[in-house]
Amino acid sequence: MADLERAAAAALPVDIWDFVAGGSGAELTLAANRDALNRVQLVPRLLRDVSRCTTDTVLLGQPARAPMAIAPIAYQRLVHPDGELAAARAARDAGVPFIASTLSSVSIEELAAVGGNLWFQLYWLRDTGHTMDLVRRAEEAGCTGIVLTVDVPWMGRRLRDVRNAFGLPEDVRAANFGELSTAHQRRSSQSAVAVHTSEAFSSAVTWASVDLLRARTALPLALKGILAPEDARQAVGAGVDAIVVSNHGGRQLDGAIPSIDALPAVVPAVDGAVEVLMDSGIRTGTDILKALALGASGVLIGRPLMWGLAMGGQAGAEQVLRLLAEELRDALGLAGCDSVAAAPSVNGARPGRPPAGARPPRTTP
Template identity: 55%
Template sequence: MGERVLTDLPAVSLADYAEQARALLPPDVWDYLAGGSASEVTLAANRHALDRVAVLPRVLRGVDTVDLGTRLLGRRYAMPVGVAPMAYQRLVHPDGELGLAAAAGAAGIPYLASTLGSTPIEQVTGVGADVWFQLYWLRDRALVRDLLDRVVAAGCRALVVTVDVPVLGRRPRDLRNAFRLPAEVVAANLPDGRDALAHSGAPGVSAIAAHTAASFAPALRWADLAWLREQVDLPLVVKGLLDPRDATEAVRVGADAVVVSNHGGRQLDGSPASVTMLPEVVAAVGDGCQVLLDSGIRGGTDVLRALALGAAGVLVGRPLLWALAVGGEPAARDALALLAAELTDALTLAGCSDTVAAGELRTLGVG
């Protein structure tokens, strides 16, 4: 992968980490992480839609200090940001999940650990961060039950169920590259041997897609979430909703939060950009639960946009993975500090002394 060191010039935006990571990572790994499904229309739409959201700033508000703090799922965090769940983080750096979780803990924000993490959940919670566990529903319900027991025993603060992956989206970059995991990177939260398919390459085949097809249950229903709500006494987050009708159903089965998300443009290509559906979902759920946003967040201005549209917070994924690739945990810490500085500037320029005030701003250009 090349030498993983920070360049002499510090990153001044999260985009800088992407450029550096692309130069460091093998092309097939970069494609796996950066790519989207089908023609990548939705992948591009996420960024374009966010760029169209204009926030109308207020002036002469006497803002000289800004409080980034917020409450998510009843807990206080240093800013309205969480680290999005991302699989196989040791693909980009040996620090992997431990490094990114430690960076999140230092920044005072939640870290969402993936079912397909390359480090066992018990080790991830051991770094001291507030960890939310992201669950992919497995075909074997006994394995789901076992994961739930481990999540509770490990001290996770919330359970996040991803509902937009009945099957993995068709990702041409991975098919062209016949992408497979290297031997040293495994699905560490699954029983021994269950990730063998993820390491078996063949021309025109994505080993990752083959592995998830064998492991994930495609026919998840609302009744399954209701069952889950009864099994675990943790805050429940439903991730991967776009339709307001699904958001209201999530509230009905007991969700404490929903994440408006199209999986970063990696699932149904042609689905709308997440931010375009955010106002409708916020209106639909009312006070029933908190609403978070992901897919396309690339800096502090995007966080401000989401807050102004009614989100309680955002999840940030790829930019933090790029930072991890560039310099492990130290670079991930720097990236989160940079994001906090960007959000502080954005709130100040918008005339907001805190994140609550951001929710009172007017926006233009959504949709």
């Protein structure tokens, strides 16, 4: 995967690479996500029969051939002309969900025509009627879940985009909106994409918004961007079906806790009442196992999918998903797990700390 990242960095224009790779502020959380995942250590269980080791699972009530989904990523035609169409086809063929972004450069209806398991990611817009119209379109297109992103009252200050005065080329648009927007108007020392989102997104999205959405749709509903156990418990009370523990890949609040570090407190807070997914920093199959061991039911794959897309369209995206699935199966088997369901028995630990759930050491009187 690191080889693919280097190849994509060399192949893409600098401003587009920075848009994909960058984080907010000093990029402390961007770096912390990887550091935290690297610190997690696994305690393998031995002498178990893993001759039939499978990565099959269920996510939001639908079967998946691996515990992962494609994260909602905006404007994928920036890195390849086929954009989300290629990524959705790769997800379909890999048997994992594809989450279409509100800011997708391909419309919901076109992505639904690809087939496969399609979820729709929703940003709460200033125009609530437009927001609900997107929900209606997702339902009519056959989406099997709605993922409301709750950590973007406005876009985090992404300094790479500011320095590049980043704006969208005219041939890449938010297809669910249709028209050219302020995201295409480059301005000195500003990110045009950030200007557009500040104009389009509501900064007044609240738990009342979640209640309204829950009442509006019968589709499974996930909240993406949860880090605090208190918010996780409130999500349970709001009747959602899943939460995504996420710091937006280090692209929103710089200094936020790494997602993998938030996971061990969030999982017991919901006590099995909702499904818990995780994203931010996942790069390998072993990373996926670490998230599973700490209580997640699956992960979302973000930047690696974009690297594969940049280097080979659908074939490149397929390569990423195949590699992750192979690495996960290898990690599961070596850890003594014959299935995704067995992964929590491989307790995640950090140096100097006992594994989660471990008994305290005996003391001599």
